[in-house]
Amino acid sequence: MIGRVLITLLVVVVALISYPGALLVSLATRLTPAPNAPAGREGALPWLHVAHPADGRPYIADDQGRIVMLHGAIPAGLIDFWTGPDQSQPNVPPLYPIDPTEYDGGQCPANSSLSRYPPFCRADVEAMATLGFNSIRLPISWSLLEPARGHFSQTYIARVAQVIEWAKSAQMYVIIDMHQNGYSRYVGPGDDVNLSYLSGAPRWATITDGFPSRVFLGQRELNPAVFEAASNFWYDRAGIQDEYIAAVALIAQRFKDESVVAGYSIFNEPWPGWNLPPGFEDLLLFPFYRRVIDAITGVRDGTPCWSGFFMPAPCGYRDLGVRDQRHLIFLDTGLLREVTDFPTHLGLPVSSYPNLVLALHTYTHEYTFDKLVGQTPDQATYPWGGYDQSYVFADREARAMDAALFVAEVGAPPQWDYLMTANQLTEQDRQRIGFAFWTWKENGGKDSWGIFNPPGSPPESSGCLRAARERLLARVFPKASGDRNLRYSYDPGTGGFALAATGQTGAPATMVYIPPEVRGEVSTGGGVHGSIATNTDGSRVVTALPTGGPFRVSVAPQSLALTGC
Amino acid sequence: MRDRAATRALVLGLLALPFGVLAPFAIWSGIHSLRRIRASDGELRGTSSAGAGLIAGLVGLSAFLIGTSYWLLAS
Numbered sequence: 031m032i033g034r035v036l037i038t039l040l041v042v043v044v045a046l047i048s049y050p051g052a053l054l055v056s057l058a059t060r061l062t063p064a065p066n067a068p069a070g071r072e073g074a075l076p077w078l079h080v081a082h083p084a085d086g087r088p089y090i091a092d093d094q095g096r097i098v099m100l101h102g103a104i105p106a107g108l109i110d111f112w113t114g115p116d117q118s119q120p121n122v123p124p125l126y127p128i129d130p131t132e133y134d135g136g137q138c139p140a141n142s143s144l145s146r147y148p149p150f151c152r153a154d155v156e157a158m159a160t161l162g163f164n165s166i167r168l169p170i171s172w173s174l175l176e177p178a179r180g181h182f183s184q185t186y187i188a189r190v191a192q193v194i195e196w197a198k199s200a201q202m203y204v205i206i207d208m209h210q211n212g213y214s215r216y217v218g219p220g221d222d223v224n225l226s227y228l229s230g231a232p233r234w235a236t237i238t239d240g241f242p243s244r245v246f247l248g249q250r251e252l253n254p255a256v257f258e259a260a261s262n263f264w265y266d267r268a269g270i271q272d273e274y275i276a277a278v279a280l281i282a283q284r285f286k287d288e289s290v291v292a293g294y295s296i297f298n299e300p301w302p303g304w305n306l307p308p309g310f311e312d313l314l315l316f317p318f319y320r321r322v323i324d325a326i327t328g329v330r331d332g333t334p335c336w337s338g339f340f341m342p343a344p345c346g347y348r349d350l351g352v353r354d355q356r357h358l359i360f361l362d363t364g365l366l367r368e369v370t371d372f373p374t375h376l377g378l379p380v381s382s383y384p385n386l387v388l389a390l391h392t393y394t395h396e397y398t399f400d401k402l403v404g405q406t407p408d409q410a411t412y413p414w415g416g417y418d419q420s421y422v423f424a425d426r427e428a429r430a431m432d433a434a435l436f437v438a439e440v441g442a443p444p445q446w447d448y449l450m451t452a453n454q455l456t457e458q459d460r461q462r463i464g465f466a467f468w469t470w471k472e473n474g475g476k477d478s479w480g481i482f483n484p485p486g487s488p489p490e491s492s493g494c495l496r497a498a499r500e501r502l503l504a505r506v507f508p509k510a511s512g513d514r515n516l517r518y519s520y521d522p523g524t525g526g527f528a529l530a531a532t533g534q535t536g537a538p539a540t541m542v543y544i545p546p547e548v549r550g551e552v553s554t555g556g557g558v559h560g561s562i563a564t565n566t567d568g569s570r571v572v573t574a575l576p577t578g579g580p581f582r583v584s585v586a587p588q589s590l591a592l593t594g595c
Numbered sequence: 596m597r598d599r600a601a602t603r604a605l606v607l608g609l610l611a612l613p614f615g616v617l618a619p620f621a622i623w624s625g626i627h628s629l630r631r632i633r634a635s636d637g638e639l640r641g642t643s644s645a646g647a648g649l650i651a652g653l654v655g656l657s658a659f660l661i662g663t664s665y666w667l668l669a670s
Contacts (some may be wrong), residue, residue, distance in 0.1 A: 034643045041609065041651045048613035049658040057665065309613055312662075376662045377670065438662030 032577035047342035052313055055344040059320075059331045059431070064384040073289020074198045079357055080385045080434045081514070087425055087445035088434045089514055090292075090358065090387065094538040096510040100203060100292065100464035101438065101503075102165035103158055103481060105471065107150025110171035112215040112225035114144055114413065120218055120225055121233065125512055129185055130192040140489030141473065143345070146226050148471045148491040152196050158470070159200040160567055161481075161504045162545040165292060166197055167438060167466035169209030173216070173232040176277050198290045199396040205360060205466070206281060207295035207438070208274075213263070217255040218243040224250070235270040237262040251301045251365065261303030264314040269338040271318065275325045282326040283487045286354045293358025295389060295438060296322050299365045311364045311375030313343040319361050321347035323381045328353045331381045358451045360438060363427075368397045371413040371420040377430040388428045389438035390463075392420050392454055396442060407446050417453040435461070441468035441479050447498045452522065455502055459519055467503060468510060482486040483595065497594035504545040506585055512538035512576065524587035525550050531583075533557070533576025542572040542583050550588035600628035601641025604648025611652050615659030618652045626651025 045051060067079070078098060081091040087560035089097045113125040126139050126149040133139075138151035143335065158166060163464020176187045180326045190206065197204045210230025217236060219225060220243035227250045236259050243255035250256070263270055278296060285291040296319055302310035320332050324347040341347075366374050368391050380386060394417050395407035405411065413419040428435040437458055442450035458465050471492045472480035482491030506527035525548045531540055544552070546568030554560030558574045558581035565571070573582050607621035628645035 037605065037643050037647045041612075041647050043653075044609050044612045045651065045654055049615060049662065050612060050654050053658050053662050057661075313613065378662060378665065426666075430666050430670040432669075555609050 046344060048313060052317065052343035055320075055332060055377065056380070056520045059379045059382045062329075062331060062382035064382050065327070065329055065355055068353075070356055071287050073287075075201060075289050077289045078203070078292050078358055079356070080358065080383060080387065082432065083514065085438075086514065087429050088432060090434045090436065090464070091151055092510055094510075094512070095272065096512050096538045096540075097462065097514040097516070098464075099462070099507055100165040100507075100512050101507060102163045102167055102202070102205075102465070103467045103470040104167045104169060104207075104439065105149035105150040105154060106169060106469050106501060108171070108174075108193070109147070109169050109209055109229050110173045110215065111146060111227070111229045113142070117219040117223070117225050120215060124174065128183070128187045128189045131190060131434075137541055138491060141485055141491045143292055143488050146473055147324040147469070148473060148485070150193065150470075153489065154470065154491070155193070155196040155200050155202065159202060160546075160571065161500070162507070162543050163202065163207060164509055164543075165203040165466070166193070167205045167207050167295065167462070168193055169207040169298065170281075171209060171229050172235070172274065172277055172490075173214065173230065175281070176273065177232055179234045179273060182277065182280055184581040187281070190281070190514055191284070194285065194288060194290055202290070204290055205292050205295055205358075205438075206285070208278060208297055208361075209298040211299065212250040212253065213256050213259045213301065217253065217259055219254040220244040220253070220255070222246075222248065223253065231259070231263070231270075231493070235273060237261070237267055237270070256301065257303045259303075261305065264303060264305065264310075264318065266338070266339045271321075271341070272337050275322050275347060276350070279326050279352050280358070282354045286356075289356075291357060293360055293385065293387070294326075294364065295360035298362055299368070299391060301365045307364060307366055308375035312378060315364055316361070316375075316378065316380050317341075317343040317345065317383060319359075320381050321345065323359055323383050323386075324348070325350040326352045327355050327383050327458060329381060329383045331383075355383070356385075358385045358387050358434075359383065360387045360436065361433065362389045362391065362438060368393050369399060369402070371398050371415075372423045372471040373427050377427040378430055378472075380433070386425065386431065387436045388433040389436055390424050392437050392457075393439070393441070394420060394454070395446070395450055403446075407449050417457050421457050421463070425461065433589065434462050437463055437465040439468045440465050443477055443479065444496060444498065445477070447502060451499070451502050455505065455522075456519075459507070462514075462516070469535045493595070495594035497592045500547060500592050500594040504547045506542065506544050506548055509541045509543050510538075513540065516540065521587070525585065525590050526587035527583075527585040529578075529583040530580065531574075532580045533578075535576065535578045537576045540574040540583065542585055544570040544572065544585060547590045547592055548585060548588075550586035552583070552585055554581065554583050596639055597634075598628050598632055598639040598641040598645065600624050600631060601648070603643035604628050604652070605644040606648070606649075608648035608651030612658070614653070614670030615655050618656035618659060621648050621652030622656065625652055
C-alpha cells in the first residue's frame with residue numbers, strides 16, 4: 031500500500047514539474063486577462079506596446095496604434111568583455127571607464143586595440159541617427175551591474191542612463207539588453223579559450239564545479255566550464271537566478287517611467303548548458319522568462335513557489351514591487367535556433383503580460399549547419415527554405431506565443447554583405463520586422479563586423495563608414511504606419527522604394543523615412559494626402575495621411591549619395 | 596516474482612513526462628506488463644509500477660499531443 035502511494039506521488043510530482051505542469055501553466059496564461067497598463071507620464075517619445083490583432087501576428091505599436099519599425103545597431107562598448115595582453119590574468123577591470131563623467135560634454139576615451147570594441151560615446155548616437163536608425167540595442171553586463179553579490183553599481187547604472195539621455199536627444203529608442211556570450215569571462219582561461227569573446231555573469235555567479243575551461247571545435251560555447259556554469263544558472267544553484275532577476279528588476283525600476291527605453295531584453299543568446307532542446311526552452315528558459323516578467327510587472331502567471339534553489343517550470347515569481355507594465359520585454363530564443371533556423375521547442379505561451387516580443391537572431395550561413403560543415407554562403411545547401419525559412423517559422427512561433435517579432439541581432443562578415451545582409455534585410459521588410467545590427471563598431475582587421483572600418487590608427491574609435499553597409503542599412507522604410515498589413519520594398523542597388531497600404535479617412539499617418547543617401551523623387555498616389563519634410567541632415571520624411579482606400583508611396587530610383595569609403 | 600517490464604514501464608513513464616517521445620514506449624511496456632501479470636495467476640508482481648508507468652505514459656503523450664496541437668493551431 032505504501033509503495034503504491036509512493037509511486038503515485040512520484041508520478042504526480044514528476045508530471046507537475048515537467049511538461050504536463052508546464053503546459054497547464056502556459057495554456058492558463060492564454061486564459062488570464064492581460065493587466066491594464068496604468069496611465070503614466072507622457073514620455074519624450076511615444077510609449078510602445080504590443081498590439082494583438084484578432085487575425086494576425088502581434089506587432090510593436092505606438093500610442094496611435096501604428097505598427098512601428100525599429101531599425102538600429104548594437105554598440106558593444108558597455109559590455110564587460112575581457113581585455114588585455116595576458117589571459118592568465120582573467121580578472122582585469124573594464125578597459126574603458128564606466129564613470130559617465132568621463133563621457134560628459136562630448137568626451138570620448140581613447141580607443142584601444144586591447145579591446146575588440148571601441149568605447150561608446152555621444153558622437154556614436156548622432157552617427158546612428160544620421161543613418162536613419164531610430165533605436166539602439168544597448169548590451170550591458172551583469173558582471174558590471176552586480177560586481178559583488180547584492181551590491182549594484184550605481185555608477186554603471188548612471189552610465190546606462192547617460193546613453194539613454196543621448197538617445198533621447200536623438201529621438202531614438204533604447205532596448206536594454208542583458209547581454210552574455212559564453213556565460214561569463216570568469217569561466218577562466220584554457221586551451222583555445224579567447225576570453226575577449228566571453229561576457230556576462232560576475233565571478234561570484236560563475237559556478238563551474240571544477241570543469242575545465244577548454245574550447246572544442248572552435249565554438250566558444252563548446253566549453254565544459256561554460257556548460258556547467260550555464261546549467262547551474264538554469265538550475266538556480268545557490269540562488270544565482272534570483273540574483274539575476276533582482277538585477278533586471280533594479281534596471282526596470284530605474285527606467286520605469288522612461289518611454290525612450292523601448293524595453294528589456296532579458297537574456298542574450300541563452301545557451302542550454304547540459305540540457306537538450308526542446309526541454310531546455312520549454313522547461314527552463316521560457317519559465318525563467320515568465321519568472322522575470324512576474325517579478326518586474328507584477329502579473330502572477332506562474333504558480334506560487336519557493337525561490338533560492340531549483341524552481342521547476344510551473345513556478346512563477348513574487349512581485350518585486352516594480353510594477354512596470356509599460357515596457358516591451360524581448361525574449362531571445364535558445365541559442366541553438368541560430369544553428370537550425372527553425373524552432374527548437376514547442377513555442378508555448380509565456381505570460382499574460384501583453385508586451386512580449388520574440389527576439390530572433392538571424393545568422394543564416396554564419397552559424398547554421400552549413401557553416402559548421404564548412405560550406406560558404408554562396409554554395410550552401412542549408413537552410414533548405416533559404417533565408418525565408420527562419421522568418422516563416424518565426425512568424426508561427428510568435429503567433430503561438432502571442433508575441434511580436436523583432437530581429438534582435440543580424441550581422442555578417444562584410445565580404446558577404448551582398449548576399450547575407452542584403453537577403454536578411456529584404457526578408458525583414460517582407461515580414462515587416464525591425465532589426466538591430468551586430469555590431470556598430472569593431473576593432474580588428476578587415477573582417478571585423480562593424481558598420482565602420484576598423485580604425486587606421488589608435489586611438490580613433492573607427493575608420494570610415496563602410497559604403498556597402500551604408501548602402502544596405504541607410505534604407506528607406508516606414509517608421510510607423512496605420513496599416514499593419516502594409517507592403518513595402520526597398521532596392522539598395524537603385525534607391526527605389528515602393529509602399530502599398532490602405533487607410534480610412536482620419537486613420538493615423540504612415541511616416542516614411544528617406545535617408546540623405548537616397549535622392550530619388552517621391553511620389554504618392556491613391557487615397558492619401560502626402561507631404562514631405564526635409565531635415566537638416568538632408569534626410570526626408572514623408573507623411574502620408576490616408577483619405578480613404580488603398581494608397582502608395584514610392585521613391586524613384588536614382589544613384590545613391592554614399593558618404594562611406 | 597517481480598515482472599521486469601513493470602519496472603521498465605515505470606522508468607519509461609517517468610521519463611516520458613519530460614521527454615514526450617518516450618511515451619509510446621512507456622504505454623506499450625505498461626500494457627505488456629499488465630497483461631503478463633494478469634496471465635501469471637499471481638506469480639508475477641508489479642501491477643502498481645506497470646499501471647503507474649502506463650498512466651504516466653498516457654499523460655506524457657497527452658501533453659506532447661496537446662502542446663503540438665496548440666502549436667499547429669495557434670501559429
